[in-house]
Amino acid sequence: MVYYILYFCFQYMNRIETNFKMIRFSFFVVIFLVSVTSSYTIKVVDVDAICKQTNDVSFCTNLLNSKPGGVGQDLVSLAQYTLDVVRSNTTNTIILIQRLIAQTGRDVEAQIPYKKCLTYFKDIIHTIHYFGDMLKIREYDEMFHSADRITSYIDYCLNGGGPDEPPYHGAKKCQCS
Template sequence: MAIPKPTLVLSLLALLFSIASLSAHAGVSIRLAGPDIAAICDKSLDRQFCLNYLQSTPGISAADLKGSGLIVLNSARAEASGTESYVKGLLAKAANPKQKEAYKTCLSNYDDAVGNIEAARESMSGGDYNGANIQASAAQENADTCDGGVKGTELSGKNQHLVKVLGIVLIIANRLLGG
């Protein structure tokens, strides 16, 4: 006896719905694909930077959204730590008192930025995406504050790069929050 086509179609749809539902409850996550990267970068202030960054960062294409956020945060932490060391070197060589003061401010800001990025990473790992958003935003503010006294320098370029990377974290955290 043949199964009527409408019954077969409904049965297949019910099976697909069940599989999708089980996957969602089992914690199976969807990987970040090209369209997801484009959707993230469409919300970025510098879309091309975002696309280049996400497409060239190792591990992103194999990670889910949360994993991608953690990868970007790890990269941001390494970048902030490197910039902190860079600022220490600038401070050691600075002769101009005004320049020295700007570097001291930056050093303090980058110390805070590293801590804020680490806190954002812990929040994201624990599923506290709002906390990750707040901490990443604070780290952006740290880099922006440093930038105030060093505009037009190589350090300014490093500050703005970190701000853009952390902007990607903010977008990912917002998507994880459902936005």
């Protein structure tokens, strides 16, 4: 029974860390898309050309081509689609964190890192909405600052937000051996 619980915990931790990576990378894709040009003059974009300039070409290509009509879309449309994916992934991560909190039962100490991450991810949702508003009015500097805040929130969740916050240990805390 203990092995099953530890295994279950390990699986959830891996899913959370995967969601963190997807959210962080997706925001880099959004920033790249909107920084390619500061105008709407480019009507059609080459997804492969954009993705070749990223660190994870496969992820970028799969993400942008998953948009219905993805190939041949304009930058703003692709940026908005990517933002929608980030919002969905963040919402799913919040749901996952809430499940983990519920699974800790009355163990207040076990809830602390999850509750801190939950707070950060709720801040991410607010920042995503702000980011979308800035996209609509072409405030690219604010978008960069928003993306930076989002990556900081993810980092705070994983590594602690300061000296009084312990880092998130993820799967290391749930050994399955």
